[in-house]
Amino acid sequence: MIDVFLMAVGFAFLITGADLLVKAASVLARKLRVSDLVIGLTVIAFGTSLPELFVNITASVKGLSGITVGNIIGSNIANILLILGVSAIIFPLAVTRGTTWKEIPLSFLAAVLVMILSNDRVIDGGLWSGLARIDGVVLLSFFVVFIYYTFGIAKNTEGFEDHPGKRDYKLMSIVVRLVLGFAALIAGSRWVVSGAVSIAEALGVSQSLIGLTIVAVGTSLPELATSAVAAYRKNAEIAVGNVVGSNIFNIFFILGVSAVIRPVPFEAKYNVDTGFLVFASFILFLWMFTGKKHRLDRWEAVVFLIMYSGYICFNIIYATKAVS
Numbered sequence: 001m002i003d004v005f006l007m008a009v010g011f012a013f014l015i016t017g018a019d020l021l022v023k024a025a026s027v028l029a030r031k032l033r034v035s036d037l038v039i040g041l042t043v044i045a046f047g048t049s050l051p052e053l054f055v056n057i058t059a060s061v062k063g064l065s066g067i068t069v070g071n072i073i074g075s076n077i078a079n080i081l082l083i084l085g086v087s088a089i090i091f092p093l094a095v096t097r098g099t100t101w102k103e104i105p106l107s108f109l110a111a112v113l114v115m116i117l118s119n120d121r122v123i124d125g126g127l128w129s130g131l132a133r134i135d136g137v138v139l140l141s142f143f144v145v146f147i148y149y150t151f152g153i154a155k156n157t158e159g160f161e162d163h164p165g166k167r168d169y170k171l172m173s174i175v176v177r178l179v180l181g182f183a184a185l186i187a188g189s190r191w192v193v194s195g196a197v198s199i200a201e202a203l204g205v206s207q208s209l210i211g212l213t214i215v216a217v218g219t220s221l222p223e224l225a226t227s228a229v230a231a232y233r234k235n236a237e238i239a240v241g242n243v244v245g246s247n248i249f250n251i252f253f254i255l256g257v258s259a260v261i262r263p264v265p266f267e268a269k270y271n272v273d274t275g276f277l278v279f280a281s282f283i284l285f286l287w288m289f290t291g292k293k294h295r296l297d298r299w300e301a302v303v304f305l306i307m308y309s310g311y312i313c314f315n316i317i318y319a320t321k322a323v324s
Contacts, residue, residue, distance in 0.1 A: 003195035010191030011221075017184025018225035021047065022238060024177035027169050040230075040241020041103065041248075042150055047182045048222035048242060049249040051189040055219055056254050060261040065130075068258050069266060070211020071219060072250045073273045076111065078220040079243045079250075080280045081308035086224065087231035087239045088301035095240050095295070100288040103244045106146065108281040110251040113142070115274045118266035130266040136259030143252035185222040193218035212273060212315055220246075240296075247281075276311060283307075 021044060029039045052075055059067035087093060117135040120128060131139075169177065196214045223246050230239035258264055284296075291297040 003198045005195075006191040007195040010188040010193075010195065013184045013188030013191070014221050014225040015229075017181045017188060018222065018229045019181075020177045020184065021181030021226055022229050022233060022235065024169065024174045024181060025238065026233075026235060028174050028178070031171070031174075035237065038150060038241070040238040041245035042147075043178070044226060044238060044242045045245025045249050047178075048185060048226050049246045049254065050182070050186055051193070051219040051222060052250055053254050053257070054186075054190075055193070055215060056258045057261065060258040060264070063262060065265045065267075067211040067215060068255075068264050069270055070209075070273075071215050072255050072258075073114075073270065073277055074212035074216025075220045076107075076247045076250055077273070077277050077280055077311065078217050078308070079223055079247050080277075080284050081304045081311070082217070083220060083224045083227050083243055084240070084284070084296060085301045085304035085308065087227040087243075088296040088304075089298055090228060090231040091234050091236070092292075092298055093231065093236040093240050093296040094292070095236060095288070097294060099237075099240060099244070100285070100294050102149075103241070103248075104281075104285050104288065107244050107247040108278070108285055110142070110248055111274065111278045111281045113139070114251055114255065115271070115278060118264075118274070119271065128265070129268070131255065131259035131264040133260050133263060136256045139252050139256030139259065143249075143256060146248055146252060185225070189219055189221050192221055209315055213312060273315075280307070 025039045025044055028043075029035065052071055055071050056068050059065075059071065084093065114131075117138065118129060118131055120130070193215055196218050197210060201210070223242055227239040227242050230236075230242065255264070287296060287300045288294050291300065
């Protein structure tokens with residue numbers, strides 16, 4: 001009963017934190033004459049990825065590879081199929097040409113890179129498959145390139161619009177709202193995940209299933225809340241930038257840090273999930289050219305949600321057969 005209560009309070013904190021964050025970030029973007037996309041790709045993406053970072057650091061220190069891998073792969077799948085699906089149903093997400101040809105392909109590259117680096121046995125006949133410390137350094141190097149690229153487009157206001165009537169805040173007020181928003185998101189996601197994991201463990205669910213589903217969705221709740229609120233406010237660049245940026249952060253930075261802390265063993269069964277992430281990332285890119293160009297339409301969002309439901313059902317059925 002306490003776990004259910006914690007989850008309910010956590011959800012309330014997530015929604016409140018997301019609303020504070022989106023409002024403050026939008027105003028900050030306009031004050032700095034920086035596009036909403038850049039704010040979404042950096043400040044908000046990193047802030048909403050903090051739950052994944054904290055979970056993975058703890059899991060790496062404890063040697064829980066199932067949580068370490070499952071959390072990131074599962075979160076990235078949830079980000080694309082669940083979060084963009086929900087957000088695009090609220091409001092179709094139109095993005096700039098740069099997002100279509102640069103940021104989305106970069107998130108696809110990140111997924112492909114993880115699949116290559118983690119399959120040593122298949123690729124070069126190694127005795128061990130996983131992300132070694134050198135792989136972590138490679139991922140972090142790509143992260144540095146991504147940050148450099150983001151700074152390069154920071155003053156590129158392609159797709160930037162002045163929205164008259166937007167509420168304005170003083171700089172200190174923006175900082176306070178950003179801090180409060182991040183704090184609420186972190187606390188909320190922590191309570192939701194804590195409650196969900198306790199319930200799952202009481203049911204005897206495997207570590208890998210917890211990582212790919214409950215922990216992944218739980219740590220993705222900040223992204224869900226933030227992108228859904230952004231979509232409701234018709235701010236597509238923050239909604240999409242948050243998801244794409246989070247996926248890039250999750251793989252290049254969080255998995256990179258995790259592997260540097262302790263090499264991450266990669267079981268063959270994770271190839272199914274990683275392959276599905278690569279597929280979902282490719283479909284996101286492909287759908288920027290179907291229907292209205294550079295836009296995720298509602299019908300595409302519905303397909304995303306159906307795909308995600310099927311993925312979750314597959315994992316539950318697979319886990320049930322493995323136990324029996």
